[in-house]
Amino acid sequence: xxxxxxxxxxxxxxxxxxxxxxxxxxxxxxxxxxxxxxxxxxxxxxxxxxxxxxxxxxxxxxxxxxxxxxxxxxxxxxxxxxxxxxxxxxxxxxxxxxxxxxxxxxxxxxxxxxxxxxxxxxxxxxxxxxxxxxxxxxxxxxxxxxxxxxxxxxxxxxxxxxxxxxxxxxxxxxxxxxxxxxxxxxxxxxxxxxxxxxxxxxxxxxxxxxxxxxxxxxxxxxxxxxxxxxxxxxxxxxxxxxxxxxxxxxxxxxxxxxxxxxxxxxxxxxxxxxxxxxxxxxxxxxxxxxxxxxxxxxxxxxxxxxxxxxxxxxxxxxxxxxxxxxxxxxxxxxxxxxxxxxxxxxxxxxxxxxxxxxxxxxxxxxxxxxxx
Numbered sequence: 159x160x161x162x163x164x165x166x167x168x169x170x171x172x173x174x175x176x177x178x179x180x181x182x183x184x185x186x187x188x189x190x191x192x193x194x195x196x197x198x199x200x201x202x203x204x205x206x207x208x209x210x211x212x213x214x215x216x217x218x219x220x221x222x223x224x225x226x227x228x229x230x231x232x233x234x235x236x237x238x239x240x241x242x243x244x245x246x247x248x249x250x251x252x253x254x255x256x257x258x259x260x261x262x263x264x265x266x267x268x269x270x271x272x273x274x275x276x277x278x279x280x281x282x283x284x285x286x287x288x289x290x291x292x293x294x295x296x297x298x299x300x301x302x303x304x305x306x307x308x309x310x311x312x313x314x315x316x317x318x319x320x321x322x323x324x325x326x327x328x329x330x331x332x333x334x335x336x337x338x339x340x341x342x343x344x345x346x347x348x349x350x351x352x353x354x355x356x357x358x359x360x361x362x363x364x365x366x367x368x369x370x371x372x373x374x375x376x377x378x379x380x381x382x383x384x385x386x387x388x389x390x391x392x393x394x395x396x397x398x399x400x401x402x403x404x405x406x407x408x409x410x411x412x413x414x415x416x417x418x419x420x421x422x423x424x425x426x427x428x429x430x431x432x433x434x435x436x437x438x439x440x441x442x443x444x445x446x447x448x449x450x451x452x453x454x455x456x457x458x459x460x461x462x463x464x465x466x467x468x469x470x471x472x473x474x475x476x477x478x479x480x481x482x483x484x485x486x487x488x489x490x491x492x493x494x495x496x497x498x499x500x501x502x503x504x505x506x507x508x509x510x511x512x513x514x515x516x517x518x519x520x521x522x523x524x525x526x527x528x529x530x
Contacts, residue, residue, distance in 0.1 A: 208522025
């Protein structure tokens with residue numbers, strides 16, 4: 159068992175790269191315009207590596223409609239993106255830095271913090287606690303998680319007490335994903351061939367302590383994780399010898415117990431996973447063949463493949479997301495058209511999804527985040 163290092167990291171930026179948010183004419187960094195989308199619809203934000211940009215689309219009409227000013231140009235290559243639960247800020251990480259943007263009317267983004275970075279670190283994944291008080295980043299160095307408290311008025315981050323957590327000697331992780339449990343009690347990281355680490359989390363104090371390690375099967379990479387809204391199950395997208403969707407029950411203290419039949423078969427090289435907002439269905443993005451595998455979540459976490467699964471999707475799948483209304487699943491792919499697909503649920507066949515809108519802009523999406 160590895161001790162938690164209680165270190166405080168001051169946020170000092172000796173070199174700050176400027177961000178260009180092309181949201182219209184006027185000041186280079188327009189003032190924060192209050193925050194909080196009043197568009198009346200979910201917005202999906204997409205971090206694009208090829209074009210070093212963030213694109214934003216509204217979904218209220220049943221189609222992907224570009225938000226005013228989108229795409230927003232960045233001065234760095236993004237790797238991760240996250241939206242606060244109150245839909246006030248978007249955090250974008252990449253090239254050793256983290257920047258914050260306020261969300262305005264219609265989902266429009268404006269550079270916050272006077273356009274300066276709010277944190278540093280080579281981030282591969284990040285997530286925000288359900289109460290919006292804490293942001294966690296998983297570093298590409300393969301050894302650390304960093305924790306920050308969020309100023310909910312300005313979006314500025316401050317390194318939390320005991321902010322730096324390491325995985326310990328003898329561990330050879332390949333960092334993939336970090337997720338905060340919907341109930342706020344756990345933080346779980348996926349570390350490729352090194353499996354998962356579960357941390358107990360106190361959202362009042364920000365304290366985090368390791369509670370369990372889950373080994374990945376031999377010659378298997380755990381690439382992405384998701385939990386249902388009830389924090390009852392952990393879903394792991396896997397590739398390699400034990401490819402498919404691993405399913406575990408989440409017990410007292412975050413204890414993980416494998417569900418009978420796990421891993422459940424997908425169509426190959428699963429690299430992303432999302433649970434719909436009813437906790438009834440789970441979907442897996444398969445990078446190998448550009449498909450989405452869908453399952454019904456049954457008693458005890460047992461899965462049953464959905465009718466028509468796997469569903470055709472974009473080439474080289476990179477990320478999945480679900481909108482808060484429960485109407486759509488979003489799928490990003492950076493290997494060609496479409497870059498971003500929006501899928502609706504077939505009313506005649508439970509859980510089955512079909513494409514209702516897509517973009518073909520070839521921006522190279524690597525991560526997506528949807529308003530809550």
